[in-house]
Amino acid sequence: MKKENVFDVTILGGSYAGLAAGMALGRALRKVLIIDAGNPCNRQTPYSHNFLTNDGKTPKEIAELARQEVKKYDSVSFIDGFATAGKMNSNGIVIQILSGETFLSRKLVIATGIKDLMPDIPGFAECWGKSVLHCPYCHGYEVRHQKTGIFANGDTAFELATLISNWTNDLTLYTNGKSTITAQQLLKLQEHKINIVEAEIERLENKAGYISNIVFSNGTSAQAKAIYTRLPFVQHSSIPQALGCELTPEGYLKIDSAHRTTVHGIYACGDNATRMRTVANAVAMGTTTGLMVNKDLIEEDF
Structure with a gap:
Protein backbone atom coordinates (compact mmCIF):
# COMPACT_ATOMS: atom_id res chain seq x y z
CA MET A 1 0.00 0.00 0.00
CA LYS A 2 1.22 3.50 -0.82
CA LYS A 3 2.90 5.25 2.12
CA GLU A 4 0.53 8.21 1.81
CA ASN A 5 -2.42 5.87 2.38
CA VAL A 6 -1.13 4.64 5.75
CA PHE A 7 -2.28 6.45 8.91
CA ASP A 8 -2.19 6.15 12.66
CA VAL A 9 -5.97 6.59 12.83
CA THR A 10 -8.82 6.59 10.33
CA ILE A 11 -12.03 8.36 11.36
CA LEU A 12 -15.25 7.44 9.58
CA GLY A 13 -17.59 10.44 9.77
CA GLY A 14 -16.59 14.09 9.67
CA SER A 15 -19.38 15.68 11.65
CA TYR A 16 -19.10 16.91 15.26
CA ALA A 17 -17.87 13.73 16.95
CA GLY A 18 -15.48 12.80 14.16
CA LEU A 19 -14.07 16.32 13.89
CA ALA A 20 -13.58 16.57 17.65
CA ALA A 21 -11.71 13.26 17.66
CA GLY A 22 -9.65 14.49 14.71
CA MET A 23 -8.70 17.69 16.51
CA ALA A 24 -7.60 15.84 19.65
CA LEU A 25 -5.51 13.42 17.59
CA GLY A 26 -4.06 16.17 15.40
CA ARG A 27 -2.95 18.02 18.50
CA ALA A 28 -1.34 14.77 19.65
CA LEU A 29 0.74 14.77 16.42
CA ARG A 30 -1.02 11.74 14.99
CA LYS A 31 -1.36 11.11 11.26
CA VAL A 32 -5.13 11.03 10.82
CA LEU A 33 -7.52 10.51 7.92
CA ILE A 34 -11.14 11.71 8.20
CA ILE A 35 -13.51 10.20 5.63
CA ASP A 36 -16.86 11.94 5.34
CA ALA A 37 -19.77 11.52 2.91
CA GLY A 38 -21.31 14.91 3.80
CA ASN A 39 -24.72 13.58 4.80
CA PRO A 40 -25.28 14.45 8.50
CA CYS A 41 -28.55 13.42 10.15
CA ASN A 42 -29.34 17.01 11.18
CA ARG A 43 -28.81 18.48 7.70
CA GLN A 44 -32.31 20.00 7.57
CA THR A 45 -32.41 21.19 11.18
CA PRO A 46 -32.49 25.01 11.04
CA TYR A 47 -30.79 25.79 14.37
CA SER A 48 -28.68 24.07 16.99
CA HIS A 49 -29.05 24.89 20.67
CA ASN A 50 -27.64 24.07 24.11
CA PHE A 51 -24.03 24.25 22.93
CA LEU A 52 -22.03 26.98 24.66
CA THR A 53 -20.53 29.61 22.29
CA ASN A 54 -22.63 28.26 19.40
CA ASP A 55 -26.20 28.48 20.71
CA GLY A 56 -28.59 29.30 17.86
CA LYS A 57 -26.18 28.70 14.99
CA THR A 58 -27.08 26.38 12.14
CA PRO A 59 -25.62 22.87 12.31
CA LYS A 60 -23.86 23.57 9.00
CA GLU A 61 -22.20 26.72 10.41
CA ILE A 62 -20.86 24.81 13.41
CA ALA A 63 -19.59 21.92 11.29
CA GLU A 64 -17.91 24.18 8.71
CA LEU A 65 -16.12 26.18 11.40
CA ALA A 66 -15.04 22.96 13.12
CA ARG A 67 -13.68 21.58 9.87
CA GLN A 68 -11.69 24.77 9.23
CA GLU A 69 -10.19 24.54 12.71
CA VAL A 70 -9.24 20.86 12.34
CA LYS A 71 -7.64 21.54 8.94
CA LYS A 72 -5.08 23.76 10.72
CA TYR A 73 -3.39 20.60 11.99
CA ASP A 74 -1.05 19.42 9.21
CA SER A 75 -1.14 15.77 10.19
CA VAL A 76 -4.93 15.54 9.63
CA SER A 77 -6.15 14.77 6.11
CA PHE A 78 -9.69 14.75 4.69
CA ILE A 79 -11.40 12.74 1.98
CA ASP A 80 -14.90 13.57 0.83
CA GLY A 81 -16.25 10.13 0.10
CA PHE A 82 -18.25 7.16 1.29
CA ALA A 83 -16.56 4.27 3.09
CA THR A 84 -17.95 1.04 1.66
CA ALA A 85 -15.98 -1.75 3.37
CA GLY A 86 -13.50 -2.56 6.08
CA LYS A 87 -11.29 -5.52 6.95
CA MET A 88 -8.63 -6.40 9.49
CA ASN A 89 -5.13 -7.56 8.60
CA SER A 90 -1.88 -8.10 10.49
CA ASN A 91 -0.96 -4.41 10.14
CA GLY A 92 -4.26 -2.90 11.25
CA ILE A 93 -7.58 -1.96 9.68
CA VAL A 94 -8.14 -1.41 5.96
CA ILE A 95 -10.96 0.89 4.85
CA GLN A 96 -12.16 1.04 1.25
CA ILE A 97 -14.09 3.96 -0.22
CA LEU A 98 -16.54 4.03 -3.12
CA SER A 99 -13.80 4.76 -5.68
CA GLY A 100 -12.05 1.52 -4.68
CA GLU A 101 -9.10 3.26 -3.02
CA THR A 102 -8.00 1.74 0.30
CA PHE A 103 -6.41 3.16 3.45
CA LEU A 104 -4.63 1.41 6.31
CA SER A 105 -4.52 2.54 9.93
CA ARG A 106 -3.64 1.11 13.31
CA LYS A 107 -6.84 2.42 14.89
CA LEU A 108 -10.32 3.13 13.57
CA VAL A 109 -12.85 5.60 14.99
CA ILE A 110 -16.49 5.12 13.97
CA ALA A 111 -18.37 8.43 14.07
CA THR A 112 -20.92 7.70 11.36
CA GLY A 113 -24.09 8.34 13.37
CA ILE A 114 -27.43 6.62 12.89
CA LYS A 115 -30.15 6.60 10.26
CA ASP A 116 -33.66 7.42 11.48
CA LEU A 117 -36.44 5.25 10.06
CA MET A 118 -39.35 7.50 9.14
CA PRO A 119 -42.96 6.31 9.33
CA ASP A 120 -44.88 6.18 6.05
CA ILE A 121 -46.83 9.36 6.79
CA PRO A 122 -46.81 12.12 4.14
CA GLY A 123 -45.21 15.27 5.53
CA PHE A 124 -43.41 13.52 8.37
CA ALA A 125 -39.93 13.40 6.82
CA GLU A 126 -40.22 17.02 5.65
CA CYS A 127 -40.94 18.11 9.23
CA TRP A 128 -38.20 16.02 10.86
CA GLY A 129 -35.75 18.27 12.69
CA LYS A 130 -37.91 21.36 12.18
CA SER A 131 -41.27 20.74 13.86
CA VAL A 132 -41.14 16.98 14.41
CA LEU A 133 -38.49 16.82 17.09
CA ASN A 153 -47.39 4.62 22.24
CA GLY A 154 -46.96 2.52 25.36
CA ASP A 155 -44.09 3.10 27.79
CA THR A 156 -42.21 5.29 25.32
CA ALA A 157 -45.23 7.57 24.97
CA PHE A 158 -45.63 7.87 28.73
CA GLU A 159 -41.93 8.60 29.20
CA LEU A 160 -41.98 11.30 26.50
CA ALA A 161 -45.20 12.86 27.78
CA THR A 162 -43.70 13.06 31.27
CA LEU A 163 -40.57 14.73 29.91
CA ILE A 164 -42.23 17.19 27.52
CA SER A 165 -44.73 18.32 30.17
CA ASN A 166 -41.85 20.42 31.52
CA TRP A 167 -42.06 22.69 28.44
CA THR A 168 -45.81 22.94 27.84
CA ASN A 169 -49.17 22.35 29.51
CA ASP A 170 -50.90 22.02 26.11
CA LEU A 171 -49.90 18.46 25.36
CA THR A 172 -51.69 15.65 23.49
CA LEU A 173 -50.57 12.06 22.97
CA TYR A 174 -51.12 10.66 19.46
CA THR A 175 -50.80 6.86 19.51
CA ASN A 176 -51.59 6.38 15.79
CA GLY A 177 -53.77 3.37 16.62
CA LYS A 178 -55.08 1.66 19.73
CA SER A 179 -53.42 2.95 22.88
CA THR A 180 -51.24 0.55 24.87
CA ILE A 181 -50.91 2.94 27.81
CA THR A 182 -51.48 1.13 31.11
CA ALA A 183 -54.33 2.02 33.44
CA GLN A 184 -51.89 3.48 35.96
CA GLN A 185 -50.18 5.58 33.30
CA LEU A 186 -53.55 6.77 32.01
CA LEU A 187 -54.51 8.08 35.44
CA LYS A 188 -51.26 10.03 35.64
CA LEU A 189 -51.79 11.51 32.17
CA GLN A 190 -55.35 12.50 33.05
CA GLU A 191 -54.08 14.13 36.23
CA HIS A 192 -51.89 16.36 34.05
CA LYS A 193 -54.68 16.94 31.50
CA ILE A 194 -52.82 15.12 28.72
CA ASN A 195 -55.33 13.70 26.26
CA ILE A 196 -54.88 10.58 24.13
CA VAL A 197 -55.95 10.45 20.46
CA GLU A 198 -55.96 6.96 18.96
CA ALA A 199 -57.02 7.86 15.39
CA GLU A 200 -54.52 6.89 12.71
CA ILE A 201 -52.56 9.79 11.22
CA GLU A 202 -53.01 10.21 7.48
CA ARG A 203 -50.64 13.13 6.91
CA LEU A 204 -48.96 16.16 8.44
CA GLU A 205 -49.97 19.41 6.77
CA ASN A 206 -46.99 21.73 6.84
CA LYS A 207 -45.31 24.66 5.20
CA ALA A 208 -41.61 24.14 4.51
CA GLY A 209 -41.41 21.56 7.30
CA TYR A 210 -43.39 23.45 9.92
CA ILE A 211 -46.60 21.71 11.01
CA SER A 212 -49.98 23.37 10.83
CA ASN A 213 -52.34 20.39 11.14
CA ILE A 214 -52.33 16.71 11.93
CA VAL A 215 -54.87 15.09 9.60
CA PHE A 216 -56.36 11.73 10.61
CA SER A 217 -57.72 8.92 8.43
CA ASN A 218 -61.23 9.41 9.92
CA GLY A 219 -61.40 12.90 8.38
CA THR A 220 -60.75 14.88 11.56
CA SER A 221 -57.70 17.06 12.22
CA ALA A 222 -55.84 18.73 15.06
CA GLN A 223 -53.52 21.70 15.23
CA ALA A 224 -49.99 21.42 16.58
CA LYS A 225 -46.94 23.62 16.73
CA ALA A 226 -44.56 20.72 17.31
CA ILE A 227 -44.52 16.94 17.71
CA TYR A 228 -41.97 14.95 19.68
CA THR A 229 -41.16 11.37 18.85
CA ARG A 230 -38.50 8.71 19.31
CA LEU A 231 -37.95 6.97 15.98
CA PRO A 232 -36.49 3.54 15.38
CA PHE A 233 -33.06 3.64 13.76
CA VAL A 234 -30.26 1.63 12.22
CA GLN A 235 -26.53 2.22 12.20
CA HIS A 236 -25.67 4.59 9.35
CA SER A 237 -22.67 2.44 8.39
CA SER A 238 -22.59 -1.33 8.09
CA ILE A 239 -18.80 -1.42 8.50
CA PRO A 240 -18.67 -1.69 12.34
CA GLN A 241 -20.86 -4.79 12.42
CA ALA A 242 -19.04 -6.28 9.42
CA LEU A 243 -15.84 -5.94 11.46
CA GLY A 244 -17.48 -7.69 14.42
CA CYS A 245 -18.45 -4.75 16.65
CA GLU A 246 -21.33 -5.64 18.97
CA LEU A 247 -24.47 -3.56 19.39
CA THR A 248 -26.40 -2.84 22.58
CA PRO A 249 -30.00 -4.11 22.87
CA GLU A 250 -31.15 -0.62 21.77
CA GLY A 251 -29.01 -0.79 18.62
CA TYR A 252 -26.09 1.47 19.58
CA LEU A 253 -22.46 0.44 19.21
CA LYS A 254 -21.34 -1.10 22.48
CA ILE A 255 -18.44 0.85 24.01
CA ASP A 256 -16.54 0.94 27.29
CA SER A 257 -15.60 4.01 29.35
CA ALA A 258 -12.71 4.74 26.95
CA HIS A 259 -15.07 4.47 23.94
CA ARG A 260 -13.48 1.22 22.78
CA THR A 261 -15.89 -1.09 20.92
CA THR A 262 -15.84 -4.84 21.44
CA VAL A 263 -13.22 -5.18 18.65
CA HIS A 264 -9.61 -4.30 19.50
CA GLY A 265 -8.46 -1.13 17.77
CA ILE A 266 -11.92 0.15 16.93
CA TYR A 267 -13.58 3.01 18.83
CA ALA A 268 -16.95 4.75 18.51
CA CYS A 269 -18.36 8.14 19.43
CA GLY A 270 -21.39 10.30 18.77
CA ASP A 271 -24.96 9.34 17.94
CA ASN A 272 -24.08 5.78 16.94
CA ALA A 273 -22.98 4.99 20.49
CA THR A 274 -25.30 6.94 22.78
CA ARG A 275 -28.91 7.90 23.29
CA MET A 276 -27.80 11.39 24.35
CA ARG A 277 -28.16 12.95 20.92
CA THR A 278 -26.88 16.52 21.05
CA VAL A 279 -24.13 18.44 19.27
CA ALA A 280 -22.46 19.26 22.58
CA ASN A 281 -22.39 15.61 23.61
CA ALA A 282 -21.07 14.52 20.22
CA VAL A 283 -18.19 16.98 20.56
CA ALA A 284 -17.46 15.81 24.12
CA MET A 285 -17.50 12.15 23.08
CA GLY A 286 -15.29 12.84 20.08
CA THR A 287 -12.70 14.68 22.15
CA THR A 288 -12.64 11.89 24.74
CA THR A 289 -12.28 9.26 22.02
CA GLY A 290 -9.34 11.10 20.48
CA LEU A 291 -7.60 11.28 23.85
CA MET A 292 -8.21 7.59 24.56
CA VAL A 293 -7.01 6.46 21.12
CA ASN A 294 -3.80 8.44 21.53
CA LYS A 295 -3.30 7.05 25.04
CA ASP A 296 -3.67 3.50 23.75
CA LEU A 297 -1.18 4.17 20.94
CA ILE A 298 1.35 5.61 23.39
CA GLU A 299 1.03 2.65 25.73
CA GLU A 300 1.46 0.19 22.85
CA ASP A 301 4.61 1.93 21.63
CA PHE A 302 6.32 2.97 24.87
Whole structure:
Protein backbone atom coordinates (compact mmCIF):
# COMPACT_ATOMS: atom_id res chain seq x y z
CA MET A 1 0.00 0.00 0.00
CA LYS A 2 1.22 3.50 -0.82
CA LYS A 3 2.90 5.25 2.12
CA GLU A 4 0.53 8.21 1.81
CA ASN A 5 -2.42 5.87 2.38
CA VAL A 6 -1.13 4.64 5.75
CA PHE A 7 -2.28 6.45 8.91
CA ASP A 8 -2.19 6.15 12.66
CA VAL A 9 -5.97 6.59 12.83
CA THR A 10 -8.82 6.59 10.33
CA ILE A 11 -12.03 8.36 11.36
CA LEU A 12 -15.25 7.44 9.58
CA GLY A 13 -17.59 10.44 9.77
CA GLY A 14 -16.59 14.09 9.67
CA SER A 15 -19.38 15.68 11.65
CA TYR A 16 -19.10 16.91 15.26
CA ALA A 17 -17.87 13.73 16.95
CA GLY A 18 -15.48 12.80 14.16
CA LEU A 19 -14.07 16.32 13.89
CA ALA A 20 -13.58 16.57 17.65
CA ALA A 21 -11.71 13.26 17.66
CA GLY A 22 -9.65 14.49 14.71
CA MET A 23 -8.70 17.69 16.51
CA ALA A 24 -7.60 15.84 19.65
CA LEU A 25 -5.51 13.42 17.59
CA GLY A 26 -4.06 16.17 15.40
CA ARG A 27 -2.95 18.02 18.50
CA ALA A 28 -1.34 14.77 19.65
CA LEU A 29 0.74 14.77 16.42
CA ARG A 30 -1.02 11.74 14.99
CA LYS A 31 -1.36 11.11 11.26
CA VAL A 32 -5.13 11.03 10.82
CA LEU A 33 -7.52 10.51 7.92
CA ILE A 34 -11.14 11.71 8.20
CA ILE A 35 -13.51 10.20 5.63
CA ASP A 36 -16.86 11.94 5.34
CA ALA A 37 -19.77 11.52 2.91
CA GLY A 38 -21.31 14.91 3.80
CA ASN A 39 -24.72 13.58 4.80
CA PRO A 40 -25.28 14.45 8.50
CA CYS A 41 -28.55 13.42 10.15
CA ASN A 42 -29.34 17.01 11.18
CA ARG A 43 -28.81 18.48 7.70
CA GLN A 44 -32.31 20.00 7.57
CA THR A 45 -32.41 21.19 11.18
CA PRO A 46 -32.49 25.01 11.04
CA TYR A 47 -30.79 25.79 14.37
CA SER A 48 -28.68 24.07 16.99
CA HIS A 49 -29.05 24.89 20.67
CA ASN A 50 -27.64 24.07 24.11
CA PHE A 51 -24.03 24.25 22.93
CA LEU A 52 -22.03 26.98 24.66
CA THR A 53 -20.53 29.61 22.29
CA ASN A 54 -22.63 28.26 19.40
CA ASP A 55 -26.20 28.48 20.71
CA GLY A 56 -28.59 29.30 17.86
CA LYS A 57 -26.18 28.70 14.99
CA THR A 58 -27.08 26.38 12.14
CA PRO A 59 -25.62 22.87 12.31
CA LYS A 60 -23.86 23.57 9.00
CA GLU A 61 -22.20 26.72 10.41
CA ILE A 62 -20.86 24.81 13.41
CA ALA A 63 -19.59 21.92 11.29
CA GLU A 64 -17.91 24.18 8.71
CA LEU A 65 -16.12 26.18 11.40
CA ALA A 66 -15.04 22.96 13.12
CA ARG A 67 -13.68 21.58 9.87
CA GLN A 68 -11.69 24.77 9.23
CA GLU A 69 -10.19 24.54 12.71
CA VAL A 70 -9.24 20.86 12.34
CA LYS A 71 -7.64 21.54 8.94
CA LYS A 72 -5.08 23.76 10.72
CA TYR A 73 -3.39 20.60 11.99
CA ASP A 74 -1.05 19.42 9.21
CA SER A 75 -1.14 15.77 10.19
CA VAL A 76 -4.93 15.54 9.63
CA SER A 77 -6.15 14.77 6.11
CA PHE A 78 -9.69 14.75 4.69
CA ILE A 79 -11.40 12.74 1.98
CA ASP A 80 -14.90 13.57 0.83
CA GLY A 81 -16.25 10.13 0.10
CA PHE A 82 -18.25 7.16 1.29
CA ALA A 83 -16.56 4.27 3.09
CA THR A 84 -17.95 1.04 1.66
CA ALA A 85 -15.98 -1.75 3.37
CA GLY A 86 -13.50 -2.56 6.08
CA LYS A 87 -11.29 -5.52 6.95
CA MET A 88 -8.63 -6.40 9.49
CA ASN A 89 -5.13 -7.56 8.60
CA SER A 90 -1.88 -8.10 10.49
CA ASN A 91 -0.96 -4.41 10.14
CA GLY A 92 -4.26 -2.90 11.25
CA ILE A 93 -7.58 -1.96 9.68
CA VAL A 94 -8.14 -1.41 5.96
CA ILE A 95 -10.96 0.89 4.85
CA GLN A 96 -12.16 1.04 1.25
CA ILE A 97 -14.09 3.96 -0.22
CA LEU A 98 -16.54 4.03 -3.12
CA SER A 99 -13.80 4.76 -5.68
CA GLY A 100 -12.05 1.52 -4.68
CA GLU A 101 -9.10 3.26 -3.02
CA THR A 102 -8.00 1.74 0.30
CA PHE A 103 -6.41 3.16 3.45
CA LEU A 104 -4.63 1.41 6.31
CA SER A 105 -4.52 2.54 9.93
CA ARG A 106 -3.64 1.11 13.31
CA LYS A 107 -6.84 2.42 14.89
CA LEU A 108 -10.32 3.13 13.57
CA VAL A 109 -12.85 5.60 14.99
CA ILE A 110 -16.49 5.12 13.97
CA ALA A 111 -18.37 8.43 14.07
CA THR A 112 -20.92 7.70 11.36
CA GLY A 113 -24.09 8.34 13.37
CA ILE A 114 -27.43 6.62 12.89
CA LYS A 115 -30.15 6.60 10.26
CA ASP A 116 -33.66 7.42 11.48
CA LEU A 117 -36.44 5.25 10.06
CA MET A 118 -39.35 7.50 9.14
CA PRO A 119 -42.96 6.31 9.33
CA ASP A 120 -44.88 6.18 6.05
CA ILE A 121 -46.83 9.36 6.79
CA PRO A 122 -46.81 12.12 4.14
CA GLY A 123 -45.21 15.27 5.53
CA PHE A 124 -43.41 13.52 8.37
CA ALA A 125 -39.93 13.40 6.82
CA GLU A 126 -40.22 17.02 5.65
CA CYS A 127 -40.94 18.11 9.23
CA TRP A 128 -38.20 16.02 10.86
CA GLY A 129 -35.75 18.27 12.69
CA LYS A 130 -37.91 21.36 12.18
CA SER A 131 -41.27 20.74 13.86
CA VAL A 132 -41.14 16.98 14.41
CA LEU A 133 -38.49 16.82 17.09
CA HIS A 134 -36.42 14.27 18.99
CA CYS A 135 -35.02 16.39 21.83
CA PRO A 136 -36.60 19.05 24.05
CA TYR A 137 -33.18 20.10 25.30
CA CYS A 138 -32.23 21.01 21.71
CA HIS A 139 -35.56 22.51 20.60
CA GLY A 140 -38.02 22.70 23.50
CA TYR A 141 -37.36 26.31 24.44
CA GLU A 142 -38.31 27.51 20.96
CA VAL A 143 -41.76 25.84 21.14
CA ARG A 144 -42.34 26.36 24.86
CA HIS A 145 -45.97 26.78 26.01
CA GLN A 146 -47.18 25.87 22.51
CA LYS A 147 -49.73 23.25 21.39
CA THR A 148 -47.56 20.14 21.26
CA GLY A 149 -48.03 16.49 20.35
CA ILE A 150 -46.31 13.24 21.26
CA PHE A 151 -46.14 10.64 18.47
CA ALA A 152 -45.63 7.38 20.35
CA ASN A 153 -47.39 4.62 22.24
CA GLY A 154 -46.96 2.52 25.36
CA ASP A 155 -44.09 3.10 27.79
CA THR A 156 -42.21 5.29 25.32
CA ALA A 157 -45.23 7.57 24.97
CA PHE A 158 -45.63 7.87 28.73
CA GLU A 159 -41.93 8.60 29.20
CA LEU A 160 -41.98 11.30 26.50
CA ALA A 161 -45.20 12.86 27.78
CA THR A 162 -43.70 13.06 31.27
CA LEU A 163 -40.57 14.73 29.91
CA ILE A 164 -42.23 17.19 27.52
CA SER A 165 -44.73 18.32 30.17
CA ASN A 166 -41.85 20.42 31.52
CA TRP A 167 -42.06 22.69 28.44
CA THR A 168 -45.81 22.94 27.84
CA ASN A 169 -49.17 22.35 29.51
CA ASP A 170 -50.90 22.02 26.11
CA LEU A 171 -49.90 18.46 25.36
CA THR A 172 -51.69 15.65 23.49
CA LEU A 173 -50.57 12.06 22.97
CA TYR A 174 -51.12 10.66 19.46
CA THR A 175 -50.80 6.86 19.51
CA ASN A 176 -51.59 6.38 15.79
CA GLY A 177 -53.77 3.37 16.62
CA LYS A 178 -55.08 1.66 19.73
CA SER A 179 -53.42 2.95 22.88
CA THR A 180 -51.24 0.55 24.87
CA ILE A 181 -50.91 2.94 27.81
CA THR A 182 -51.48 1.13 31.11
CA ALA A 183 -54.33 2.02 33.44
CA GLN A 184 -51.89 3.48 35.96
CA GLN A 185 -50.18 5.58 33.30
CA LEU A 186 -53.55 6.77 32.01
CA LEU A 187 -54.51 8.08 35.44
CA LYS A 188 -51.26 10.03 35.64
CA LEU A 189 -51.79 11.51 32.17
CA GLN A 190 -55.35 12.50 33.05
CA GLU A 191 -54.08 14.13 36.23
CA HIS A 192 -51.89 16.36 34.05
CA LYS A 193 -54.68 16.94 31.50
CA ILE A 194 -52.82 15.12 28.72
CA ASN A 195 -55.33 13.70 26.26
CA ILE A 196 -54.88 10.58 24.13
CA VAL A 197 -55.95 10.45 20.46
CA GLU A 198 -55.96 6.96 18.96
CA ALA A 199 -57.02 7.86 15.39
CA GLU A 200 -54.52 6.89 12.71
CA ILE A 201 -52.56 9.79 11.22
CA GLU A 202 -53.01 10.21 7.48
CA ARG A 203 -50.64 13.13 6.91
CA LEU A 204 -48.96 16.16 8.44
CA GLU A 205 -49.97 19.41 6.77
CA ASN A 206 -46.99 21.73 6.84
CA LYS A 207 -45.31 24.66 5.20
CA ALA A 208 -41.61 24.14 4.51
CA GLY A 209 -41.41 21.56 7.30
CA TYR A 210 -43.39 23.45 9.92
CA ILE A 211 -46.60 21.71 11.01
CA SER A 212 -49.98 23.37 10.83
CA ASN A 213 -52.34 20.39 11.14
CA ILE A 214 -52.33 16.71 11.93
CA VAL A 215 -54.87 15.09 9.60
CA PHE A 216 -56.36 11.73 10.61
CA SER A 217 -57.72 8.92 8.43
CA ASN A 218 -61.23 9.41 9.92
CA GLY A 219 -61.40 12.90 8.38
CA THR A 220 -60.75 14.88 11.56
CA SER A 221 -57.70 17.06 12.22
CA ALA A 222 -55.84 18.73 15.06
CA GLN A 223 -53.52 21.70 15.23
CA ALA A 224 -49.99 21.42 16.58
CA LYS A 225 -46.94 23.62 16.73
CA ALA A 226 -44.56 20.72 17.31
CA ILE A 227 -44.52 16.94 17.71
CA TYR A 228 -41.97 14.95 19.68
CA THR A 229 -41.16 11.37 18.85
CA ARG A 230 -38.50 8.71 19.31
CA LEU A 231 -37.95 6.97 15.98
CA PRO A 232 -36.49 3.54 15.38
CA PHE A 233 -33.06 3.64 13.76
CA VAL A 234 -30.26 1.63 12.22
CA GLN A 235 -26.53 2.22 12.20
CA HIS A 236 -25.67 4.59 9.35
CA SER A 237 -22.67 2.44 8.39
CA SER A 238 -22.59 -1.33 8.09
CA ILE A 239 -18.80 -1.42 8.50
CA PRO A 240 -18.67 -1.69 12.34
CA GLN A 241 -20.86 -4.79 12.42
CA ALA A 242 -19.04 -6.28 9.42
CA LEU A 243 -15.84 -5.94 11.46
CA GLY A 244 -17.48 -7.69 14.42
CA CYS A 245 -18.45 -4.75 16.65
CA GLU A 246 -21.33 -5.64 18.97
CA LEU A 247 -24.47 -3.56 19.39
CA THR A 248 -26.40 -2.84 22.58
CA PRO A 249 -30.00 -4.11 22.87
CA GLU A 250 -31.15 -0.62 21.77
CA GLY A 251 -29.01 -0.79 18.62
CA TYR A 252 -26.09 1.47 19.58
CA LEU A 253 -22.46 0.44 19.21
CA LYS A 254 -21.34 -1.10 22.48
CA ILE A 255 -18.44 0.85 24.01
CA ASP A 256 -16.54 0.94 27.29
CA SER A 257 -15.60 4.01 29.35
CA ALA A 258 -12.71 4.74 26.95
CA HIS A 259 -15.07 4.47 23.94
CA ARG A 260 -13.48 1.22 22.78
CA THR A 261 -15.89 -1.09 20.92
CA THR A 262 -15.84 -4.84 21.44
CA VAL A 263 -13.22 -5.18 18.65
CA HIS A 264 -9.61 -4.30 19.50
CA GLY A 265 -8.46 -1.13 17.77
CA ILE A 266 -11.92 0.15 16.93
CA TYR A 267 -13.58 3.01 18.83
CA ALA A 268 -16.95 4.75 18.51
CA CYS A 269 -18.36 8.14 19.43
CA GLY A 270 -21.39 10.30 18.77
CA ASP A 271 -24.96 9.34 17.94
CA ASN A 272 -24.08 5.78 16.94
CA ALA A 273 -22.98 4.99 20.49
CA THR A 274 -25.30 6.94 22.78
CA ARG A 275 -28.91 7.90 23.29
CA MET A 276 -27.80 11.39 24.35
CA ARG A 277 -28.16 12.95 20.92
CA THR A 278 -26.88 16.52 21.05
CA VAL A 279 -24.13 18.44 19.27
CA ALA A 280 -22.46 19.26 22.58
CA ASN A 281 -22.39 15.61 23.61
CA ALA A 282 -21.07 14.52 20.22
CA VAL A 283 -18.19 16.98 20.56
CA ALA A 284 -17.46 15.81 24.12
CA MET A 285 -17.50 12.15 23.08
CA GLY A 286 -15.29 12.84 20.08
CA THR A 287 -12.70 14.68 22.15
CA THR A 288 -12.64 11.89 24.74
CA THR A 289 -12.28 9.26 22.02
CA GLY A 290 -9.34 11.10 20.48
CA LEU A 291 -7.60 11.28 23.85
CA MET A 292 -8.21 7.59 24.56
CA VAL A 293 -7.01 6.46 21.12
CA ASN A 294 -3.80 8.44 21.53
CA LYS A 295 -3.30 7.05 25.04
CA ASP A 296 -3.67 3.50 23.75
CA LEU A 297 -1.18 4.17 20.94
CA ILE A 298 1.35 5.61 23.39
CA GLU A 299 1.03 2.65 25.73
CA GLU A 300 1.46 0.19 22.85
CA ASP A 301 4.61 1.93 21.63
CA PHE A 302 6.32 2.97 24.87
